[in-house]
Amino acid sequence: MPVSKTRSRRTRSRSRSAADRLAYDVEAEWSAADLALLEELHAAEALLPEDAPRGLLSVRLSVWTEDTTSPVRQELDLRVLARQMGVRVVGVASDLNVSATKVPPWKRKQLGDWLNNRAPEFDVLLFWKLDRFVRRLSDLGTMIRWCDKHHKNLVSKNDQIDLTTTAGQVMVTIIGGIAEIETANTSVRVTSLWDYTKTQSEWLIGKPVWGYYIDEDDAGNLILSIDPEIHRALHWCRSRALRGGSANRMRNTLVRAGLATESLQTSSLLRIFRNPALMGYRTEIDRATKKAVSVLDRNGNPIKVAEGIFTEDEFATFGAALDSRSRKKVAQPSGDTKFLGVMICEDCATNITVKTTRNKWGNYSYLRCQKCKGGGMGIPNPMEIYEEVVASVLDAIGDFPVQTREYAQGGSARAEQKRLQDSVAYYMAGLEPDGKFTRTRFTKEQAEQTLDTLLEKLEAIDPESTQDRWVYVHNGRTFREQWEFTGIQGMATDLVRVGVKCVVTRTKNPDDGAKTVKLKLQIPKDVRARLVIRTDEFAEEFEGS
Numbered sequence: 001m002p003v004s005k006t007r008s009r010r011t012r013s014r015s016r017s018a019a020d021r022l023a024y025d026v027e028a029e030w031s032a033a034d035l036a037l038l039e040e041l042h043a044a045e046a047l048l049p050e051d052a053p054r055g056l057l058s059v060r061l062s063v064w065t066e067d068t069t070s071p072v073r074q075e076l077d078l079r080v081l082a083r084q085m086g087v088r089v090v091g092v093a094s095d096l097n098v099s100a101t102k103v104p105p106w107k108r109k110q111l112g113d114w115l116n117n118r119a120p121e122f123d124v125l126l127f128w129k130l131d132r133f134v135r136r137l138s139d140l141g142t143m144i145r146w147c148d149k150h151h152k153n154l155v156s157k158n159d160q161i162d163l164t165t166t167a168g169q170v171m172v173t174i175i176g177g178i179a180e181i182e183t184a185n186t187s188v189r190v191t192s193l194w195d196y197t198k199t200q201s202e203w204l205i206g207k208p209v210w211g212y213y214i215d216e217d218d219a220g221n222l223i224l225s226i227d228p229e230i231h232r233a234l235h236w237c238r239s240r241a242l243r244g245g246s247a248n249r250m251r252n253t254l255v256r257a258g259l260a261t262e263s264l265q266t267s268s269l270l271r272i273f274r275n276p277a278l279m280g281y282r283t284e285i286d287r288a289t290k291k292a293v294s295v296l297d298r299n300g301n302p303i304k305v306a307e308g309i310f311t312e313d314e315f316a317t318f319g320a321a322l323d324s325r326s327r328k329k330v331a332q333p334s335g336d337t338k339f340l341g342v343m344i345c346e347d348c349a350t351n352i353t354v355k356t357t358r359n360k361w362g363n364y365s366y367l368r369c370q371k372c373k374g375g376g377m378g379i380p381n382p383m384e385i386y387e388e389v390v391a392s393v394l395d396a397i398g399d400f401p402v403q404t405r406e407y408a409q410g411g412s413a414r415a416e417q418k419r420l421q422d423s424v425a426y427y428m429a430g431l432e433p434d435g436k437f438t439r440t441r442f443t444k445e446q447a448e449q450t451l452d453t454l455l456e457k458l459e460a461i462d463p464e465s466t467q468d469r470w471v472y473v474h475n476g477r478t479f480r481e482q483w484e485f486t487g488i489q490g491m492a493t494d495l496v497r498v499g500v501k502c503v504v505t506r507t508k509n510p511d512d513g514a515k516t517v518k519l520k521l522q523i524p525k526d527v528r529a530r531l532v533i534r535t536d537e538f539a540e541e542f543e544g545s
Contacts, residue, residue, distance in 0.1 A: 029072050041079045048088050055087035056122040058111050059094040060132050071096060074128040081126060081157050090122055100135040105143060106538045115146070116536070119407060120468035124153040130161065142538065149537075151409055151468075209277035209292075211309050224280075224306035231309055233259050237273065238314065241321040247273070273322060279315050280308035336365070338386045338488050341496045345369035346505045354382055367504075379506065379517055386488060389502050392521050393491060397500075397531070398480035403472040404533045413465040420458040427451040472532055479531065498530035 030038070057078040059071050071094055082089050093111035095103075106115045114122070125147070127133040133156070134140045144163065147154055153163050208214060208224050211234055215225040237250045251269050254260040260269075275292040277283045281302040283292040294302040310318065336354045343352035350370035355378065357364050366378035367385060379385060427447050430437040437447035483491045501522040508515055524530060 029070065034072055034076060037076060038079070041076075041083055044083050045088050048086060052086055052088045053123040054090045054121065055082045055085075055124045055126050056114055057082070057089060057092045058105070058125060058127040058133060059092060059096075060098055060100060060108070060111075060127075061096050074132070077128060077157050078126045081155070085124075085155070087124055087126070091118075100131065100133065100139075104136070104139040104538075105134060106146075116534075116538075119150055119152075120470060122152070124155055126155045126157070128156070129158045130156050146537070150407060151411055208306075209275050209283075210272050211278060212306060226307060226309055230259060233257070234273075234278065234309055238310070238318045238321075241273075241318055241325070244321075244325065246325070247322070270322065274319055276302070276315070278309045279312060280304050280306040338382070339389055339492045339495070339502065342492055342500060343367075343385075343389065343502045343504055345372060346503045348372045352379075352504050369504075379504075379515070385504075385517065385519070388519055390488065390491065392502070392519060393495065393500070394480055394483075396521055396523055397527060398483070399478050400528060400531055401474045402477045402479055402482050402533070403474050403531070404535060405470050406473050407537075408465075408469050408471045410466045410468050413461060417458065417461050417466055420454055420461070424451065424454050424458060427454065494531070498527055499524050500527070 057075060059074045059078075061071065075092055075094075079089055091114065093108070093114050095108040095110050098108055106112050130140075133154075134143065143154065146152070147163055154161055211227055211230045212224045213227055215223050217223050233254060237254075240250055241247075247270050248266045251260070251264060251266045254269075255262060255264065271292070272278075275283060276294045277292065279302075282295045282305045284295055285291070286293045296302060308315075336356070338354075340351060340353065344350065345352060348369055348371035350372075352367050352369055354365055355368050365382055366380050367382050368378045427437070427450055429435060431444065431447055431451065432438075437443045479494070483494075486493075503520045503522060505518040505520070506515060507518075
């Protein structure tokens with residue numbers, strides 16, 4: 001749970017602060033010698049031929065501490081390797097504090113952007129060591145297949161890896177298998193530590209539930225202590241629940257009091273209220289229910305690790321009060337709210353959603369926002385509003401073509417261009433005075449005709465076709481026609497994807513109290529480009545990797 005205040009505690013590692021993990025500053029991290037070497041490498045790159053292979057450097061660290069190989073060292077090593085290979089560096093994808101086990105290359109913030117959106121801009125991907133790149137054999141296989149499809153190469157500074165040879169691909173697979181075994185062994189060690197910790201009454205590792213903080217006793221052992229302010233706040237929440245108060249109002253009060261941040265969700269607060277850890281017990285998440293449950297010792301009793309904020313009786317009555325209120329809510333049909341994330345309130349800028357209540361005539365549905373008082377004047381007959389949104393969207397962008405982005409390689413066109421250029425040079429040299437084609441009139445005329453043909457073919461090659469690039473393919477449909485098949489849900493998904501909003505304004509006539517609803521579409525200027533469907537190649541071709 002995000003809280004606004006922190007407690008001082010013993011530093012357990014030398015890892016950097018959250019702000020430092022986002023990026024590293026060149027002036028702060030690079031020494032004078034590093035910058036001098038970087039300048040030398042840039043100068044060497046300037047001497048490379050125009051058609052030199054283009055290299056992308058991948059820099060990654062799981063935890064950036066003072067003891068790990070720094071991002072600067074990795075980048076410089078890779079730049080030196082690129083110079084040795086005659087490769088021009090076109091970019092550096094630096095992903096710090098990113099686990100290779102949990103996050104595959106195509107899902108990392110910087111490297112993922114290069115792989116998914118900027119693939120035409122590089123030819124070879126260089127990384128410092130294979131375990132800096134991937135730690136799962138399946139992820140490695142995915143990347144090998146992707147490189148093969150897009151004609152890219154993988155090169156490691158400290159491993160013998162080269163995808164241009166069969167032996168190199170075999171070596172990559174072997175090394176990747178070793179890395180996965182190492183990862184599995186690490187996982188076993190971590191799991192064993194957690195399993196041991198669960199059986200102990202002392203606090204060894206882990207993050208305590210909201211209301212506790214990690215402290216030290218006189219002997220220097222880690223213990224859990226109760227935050228007195230949050231202790232009072234939790235008991236206040238319990239008293240409100242016993243009087244029928246809503247969890248949403250409790251959440252707002254905690255935020256105003258400075259005990260929680262705006263990012264706290266009511267659902268997260270309810271999970272804390274129901275966590276047995278508030279009684280001082282050690283807990284774990286049940287995989288089936290996804291709820292916190294007490295860890296039991298060998299005798300079947302909960303393991304006590306701290307003084308409880310609530311007694312068992314207080315915790316039980318708190319939970320019963322929350323259950324009683326939740327049973328009063330009318331269940332909404334699944335998917336009842338249409339255009340979620342598209343329709344927003346003009347006054348509070350929150351999503352317009354469907355609310356269903358029950359009265360003596362049955363269930364009654366209306367639209368409301370999230371923060372305006374009383375829902376900001378409910379809008380009856382949601383379907384009529386949905387139909388008006390559909391009509392407005394169709395008028396604005398319904399006739400735009402449906403296009404899909406596809407990857408086009410320029411390798412074959414480059415090869416043909418090079419062949420024609422070499423042939424033109426050959427015939428031009430032969431037609432020079434005393435050249436091989438000037439000895440007879442017949443050979444000269446034949447050579448001139450062939451040269452003209454070659455020049456026509458060379459001129460006909462589109463320079464753009466010689467480059468790796470993205471092309472946009474029209475499938476013959478407009479979005480109006482596509483939405484006839486996908487319906488409102490398909491339209492809403494596309495609108496959220498491209499950032500289209502529908503601002504809802506509600507006014508009330510002071511004379512008769514009648515409500516007036518106005519809708520206004522907010523469409524990005526580059527909506528045509530945003531509407532282009534960018535398929536996730538990794539999800540499609542390598543699903544399950």
